Amino acid sequence: LISESERALKAIFRTPEIAIHFGQQVNVEEKADDAYIIPIRLDGLSIGYIHLGEKLSGDSYTTEDKQLVETFAYQAATSLSRALLYADSKKHASELETKVTERTLELTRAHERERQIINDISHKLQTPLAIAQTRIDRLKPKLTDSLALDSLENSLAEISRFAYDLLSLARLESEASTHEHNPLLISSLVDDCVDEIHIVARDHRIEIQKSITPNLKVLGSTHRLREALMSLASNSIKYMGTSDKRSILITLEARMNMVALTVQDTGMGISEADLPFVFDRFFRGKDVMHSVHGTGIGLSIVKCIVQQHGGEVKIFSSQAQGTRTEILLPAAL
Secondary structure, eight states: OHHHHHHHHHHHHTOSOEEEEESOOOSSOEEOSSOEEEEEEETTEEEEEEEEOOOTTOOOOOHHHHHHHHHHHHHHHHHHHHHHHHHHHHHHHHHHHHHHHHHHHHHHHHHHHHHHHHHHHHHHHHHHHHHHHHHHHHHGGGOSOOHHHHHHHHHHHHHHHHHHHHHHHHHHHHTTTTOOOEEEEHHHHHHHHHHHHHHHHHHTTOEEEEEEOTTOEEEEOHHHHHHHHHHHHHHHHHTOTTOSSOEEEEEEEEETTEEEEEEEEOSOOOOTTTGGGTTSTTOOOTTTTTTSOOOSOHHHHHHHHHHHTTOEEEEEEOTTSOEEEEEEEEBOO
């Protein structure tokens, strides 16, 4: 820009010597017999100057010449101001991008360390739990009153479920970037799962209803999507409570370019205070913490599975009014 401006000014004033200097200050306008110097000011401060040498004709610079140079100096200052603003913005954006990259890498490493710790804890718990269960089994025939032993066995079972859920969550997160999804007929998958759910629900005197649109497809893992649906159904059965109407409705339908899977029950419901936290790891509502066994990881696993399939999961509920969980997945052609 400076080079082209100097070339243009040389042609206008017919002088072989013109120089535009930035970063050098002149306090006052100076005039020599054979040259003209004018400062370039930005916000009242001198940031450089324009030096025009003697004209080839030998003529002095006229008032019109001076006005033209002053106008150019003003425009040059404005252009420089914009250039500096652009440079500052670009530098700030670059610095911000670097910080975001560093922070993302830091969070990724922290998450990986956390996942590895969870994985290690889960694995190391399995062996001592299995040994403890074996010893309990050996003690049972020898004891006439086994209430304490039954209580211990229930506690071990609870810890085992906790370790299993931890391990499942760790494996899910580790395969997030490597898992390949294939087209699958989710209508058939849901239909098969409902048959299994019906067997378990019947023992709890719970009615299972279904409404499944046929031939719906998604891209995903049959095993993982089955795990998510069975986990939601298990929750509905577990938290059914003692209501007179005991039913679970499972629906599958197309919505625009999505597939909606819904599990709706008439169970205990979730309080308004607890609802925002139900997908958090290890969270268990205060109202059910002591009355219903659980690990607080199930819904975290469901959310992880759904997100890995490019979908979203939402829960709508209120106490004593039941719960409706909705999974939205991208439809496959």
